[in-house]
Amino acid sequence: MRASTIREMLRVTQQPDVISFGGGLPAPELFPIDEIATCTREVMDEYGPQALQYSVTSGIPEMREWVARRLDAHLGTSFEPDDVLIVNGSQQGLDLIARIFLDPGDQVVLENPSYLGAIQAFDAYQARYLTVETDEGGVVPESLERVLARAESRPKFVYLVPNFQNPTGRTLAAERREAVVRICERYGVAIVEDDPYGELRFEGDHLRALVSYKTTETILYSGTGSKIMAPGMRVAWLATYDREVREKLVLAKQGADLQSGTLAQYVFARYVGKNEAFEEHVATIVRVYRERRNVMHAALQAHMPAQVHFNRPEGGMFLWATVDGVDTEELLKLSTAQKVVFVPGRSFYPQRDITNGMRLNFSNAGEEKIRQGIERLSDSIRTLLS
Ligand SMILES: Cc1ncc(COP(=O)(O)O)c(C=O)c1O
Structure with missing residues (x-):
């Protein structure tokens, strides 16, 4: 059995000043x-x-x-x-x-x-x-x-x-x-x-x-x-x-x-x-996550170098990015020092053979944190590329 990179990472994200795009956690402030x-x-x-x-x-x-x-x-x-x-x-x-x-x-x-x-x-x-x-x-x-x-x-x-x-x-x-x-x-x-x-x-x-x-x-x-x-x-x-x-x-x-x-x-x-209350609750989650997805996507567009490619999912909690020529497990070491974490793509490939992907969660951090985190992440990527 392999250890879950994600569960390991959740330990790092317990530190208060770390911005986490790592776990797949819902926004806790929206819990009813x-x-x-x-x-x-x-x-x-x-x-x-x-x-x-x-x-x-x-x-x-x-x-x-x-x-x-x-x-x-x-x-x-x-x-x-x-x-x-x-x-x-x-x-x-x-x-x-x-x-x-x-x-x-x-x-x-x-x-x-x-x-x-x-x-x-x-x-x-x-x-x-x-x-x-x-x-x-x-x-x-x-x-x-x-x-x-x-x-x-x-x-x-x-x-x-x-x-x-x-x-x-x-x-x-x-x-x-x-x-x-x-x-x-x-x-x-x-x-x-x-x-x-x-x-x-x-x-x-x-x-x-x-x-x-x-x-x-x-x-x-x-x-x-x-x-x-x-x-x-x-x-x-x-x-x-x-x-x-x-x-x-x-x-x-x-x-x-x-x-x-x-x-x-x-x-x-x-x-x-309680139909109405529950539907309203789901609608709130959708609204907040949509805005966070927008903020993350805009920040990626604004800050990332041309070697970074990313998508714009129509829902859910994750966005996927790849960095040409970069092993994202190496990138994670650098970005963790800058207090930003994400999940490197390798563990999601059953053969563990592709190393340039990263999963970015946008549901858990607030909008300002997302902006800051993406900016820091792009600094780490530029450092690695240079
Ligand atoms: C695709 C997928 N399946 C299952 C789960 C597990 O969810 P649950 O909390 O219902 O066990 C997750 C959690 O992130 C998931 O992303």
């Missing part, structure tokens, strides 16, 4: 603290012992009902509450999926680069990786087809983050979505659609989820409350039409932790049940 306090009180008054008791493995009915209705409204699916399993963070969902799908040496298909936490989860089950080319429109379907056609044994699943991907902020283009589903269907390979950022869209239209396409292949959709409520609650969900897979996931979860915390689920369900 008063609302969660009120909901907790209400849950205690209304449910009392039930909210503190053991509950069923798949999650409390109120949560599963809400998840099914929200996914149907946003993604064009037709899920029933029984199609939903509440998990302890989507990270647990990834672990459970790996647990039921993977034997040592099995192949998993990943975007290149891909979410580090998924690689970590799959590493624990001794997965091997096939990587698919990606560009600004996400996975390139022709490359996916080539990889599946050439695979020595049938990969167990393709893992994708189609909206505002971690680490690149890229979105799988609308016109590629059905193609990806059909290719996987043709080769008999399941899809894991990890979508923690889909609700954080700053502009443009929401795109159809892969799981909304009718197919004979298994698609597992993973969503989370971490970015629209609070990651500390660890309330997240898996949804799939595949009953057999769902039952295996429930058994795997039983063995792992019996159930997700009952209290957190009740409080979560209570808050999202």
Whole structure:
């Protein structure tokens, strides 16, 4: 198993004068603290012992009902509450999926680069990786087809983050979505659609989820409350039409932790049940992150030398940059001395073979800090280039 560069870095960012573009942390000042306090009180008054008791493995009915209705409204699916399993963070969902799908040496298909936490989860089950080319429109379907056609044994699943991907902020283009589903269907390979950022869209239209396409292949959709409520609650969900897979996931979860915390689920369900307040809360997050994305992008345009290339994601929490000819792990050493941190790209590549990328988080620091941080980062880059 490899240590997570990100978790290591979080230790450095505890220092107050460090500007961090490193972690994938939501803005803490936007957490709905008063609302969660009120909901907790209400849950205690209304449910009392039930909210503190053991509950069923798949999650409390109120949560599963809400998840099914929200996914149907946003993604064009037709899920029933029984199609939903509440998990302890989507990270647990990834672990459970790996647990039921993977034997040592099995192949998993990943975007290149891909979410580090998924690689970590799959590493624990001794997965091997096939990587698919990606560009600004996400996975390139022709490359996916080539990889599946050439695979020595049938990969167990393709893992994708189609909206505002971690680490690149890229979105799988609308016109590629059905193609990806059909290719996987043709080769008999399941899809894991990890979508923690889909609700954080700053502009443009929401795109159809892969799981909304009718197919004979298994698609597992993973969503989370971490970015629209609070990651500390660890309330997240898996949804799939595949009953057999769902039952295996429930058994795997039983063995792992019996159930997700009952209290957190009740409080979560209570808050999202206050429809207007919750929608307003999500809209505020989107507005603030959009502004921060704008500030970071403008600062990059203003300060970075020509060797730095960067994108402008339409949502999420990350922007991706590359620096021609620079190993960003070297850059990180220099920038840490200047008290700015980011995540070097290498750890996101399953083969760890590309070293010039960096993931810049724009959700956690305020606008002034973002400006200062990018200015300092550009100084470090200029120093390294000279
Ligand atoms: C793509 C992706 N999947 C899963 C997770 C884990 O989220 P959770 O807090 O729901 O475990 C993250 C967190 O950053 C993520 O970026």
